[in-house]
Amino acid sequence: xxxxxxxxxxxAFEYTKDSLKDKIILVTGAGDGIGKAAALTYxxxxxxxxxxxxxxxxxxxxxxxxxxLGLPQAAILPMDLQTASFAQMQxxxxxxxxxxxxLDGVLHNAAILGALTPLEMYDPITFEQxxxxxxxxxxxxxxxxxxxxxxxxxxxxxxxxxxVGSSPRAFWGAYALSKQSVEGMTVIFTQETQASTALRFNCxxxxxxxxxxxxxxxxxxNPYTLKTPEEIMPAYVYLMSDAASGVKGQLIDCQPK
Numbered sequence: 001x002x003x004x005x006x007x008x009x010x011x012a013f014e015y016t017k018d019s020l021k022d023k024i025i026l027v028t029g030a031g032d033g034i035g036k037a038a039a040l041t042y043x044x045x046x047x048x049x050x051x052x053x054x055x056x057x058x059x060x061x062x063x064x065x066x067x068x069l070g071l072p073q074a075a076i077l078p079m080d081l082q083t084a085s086f087a088q089m090q091x092x093x094x095x096x097x098x099x100x101x102x103l104d105g106v107l108h109n110a111a112i113l114g115a116l117t118p119l120e121m122y123d124p125i126t127f128e129q130x131x132x133x134x135x136x137x138x139x140x141x142x143x144x145x146x147x148x149x150x151x152x153x154x155x156x157x158x159x160x161x162x163x164v165g166s167s168p169r170a171f172w173g174a175y176a177l178s179k180q181s182v183e184g185m186t187v188i189f190t191q192e193t194q195a196s197t198a199l200r201f202n203c204x205x206x207x208x209x210x211x212x213x214x215x216x217x218x219x220x221x222n223p224y225t226l227k228t229p230e231e232i233m234p235a236y237v238y239l240m241s242d243a244a245s246g247v248k249g250q251l252i253d254c255q256p257k
Contacts, residue, residue: 029052
C-alpha cells in the first residue's frame with residue numbers, strides 16, 4: 001500500500017513537464033480563474049486537456065494559449081452546466097470515449113456564487129440555479145464519466161469546495177450548501193468505490209484566491225493580497241498524478257490558516 005503523504009507535501013508538490021504525461025483530463029470552468037490556470041498547468045505537465053465551459057470565446061483563448069506554448073493539443077467542449085441535461089452529459093461521455101478511449105481525470109471547478117443574503121430572503125430560482133451548477137451537475141457529470149474513468153489505470157476526480165463548505169457561514173446560502181454537498185460526494189463516492197476500484201475522489205478548498213468570483217464576494221478586498229490561481233496549482237497536479245494513486249477521500253486546503 002502506498003504511504004499517504006501529508007497535506008503540506010501535497011501543497012509543496014514539485015511538478016515537472018512530465019508529471020501528467022499522456023493523461024487525458026477534463027476541466028470544467030476551464031475558461032477563467034482557477035479552471036484556466038489548471039488547464040494550462042495540466043497541459044504544461046504533458047496532459048491532453050478537455051476544456052469544458054459555457055463561454056466559447058474564453059475556451060478558445062485557453063486553447064490558443066496551449067497551442068502557442070506548443071503543448072499537447074487540447075479539445076473544446078462547450079457546455080452550460082446550468083441547462084445541460086443528463087442525456088447530454090452521457091452523450092459527452094460517449095464522445096470522449098470515441099475520440100480518446102478513456103479519461104484519466106476530472107477537475108470539477110465550475111461554480112456560480114449566487115446571492116449573499118439571508119436564507120429566509122433567498123430567491124428560490126437563484127437557489128436552484130446555484131445548486132444545479134455547483135452540485136447536481138457535478139453529480140450527473142461524474143456519474144456519466146465513471147465508466148471512462150474506470151478504464152484508466154487510476155482515474156482521479158477532484159471536487160472543489162470552499163471554506164464555507166466545511167464551515168457554513170451566515171449569508172452564504174446556496175453556495176455554502178452546494179459546497180457542503182460536494183464534500184459529501186467526496187466521502188460517499190470514496191466509500192462506495194475504494195474497495196473495488198482504483199478510482200479516487202478527493203476535494204480541494206482553494207482558499208482565498210485572486211479570481212473574479214472572489215472579487216464579487218469581497219468587493220472591498222485588495223486582490224493583490226491574495227495568491228494567484230497559479231500559486232496553488234501544486235496540489236491540483238499532485239492529485240491528478242500517479243504519485244497520488246493511493247490518495248482517496250481527502251479534503252485538502254490549499255491555503256490553511
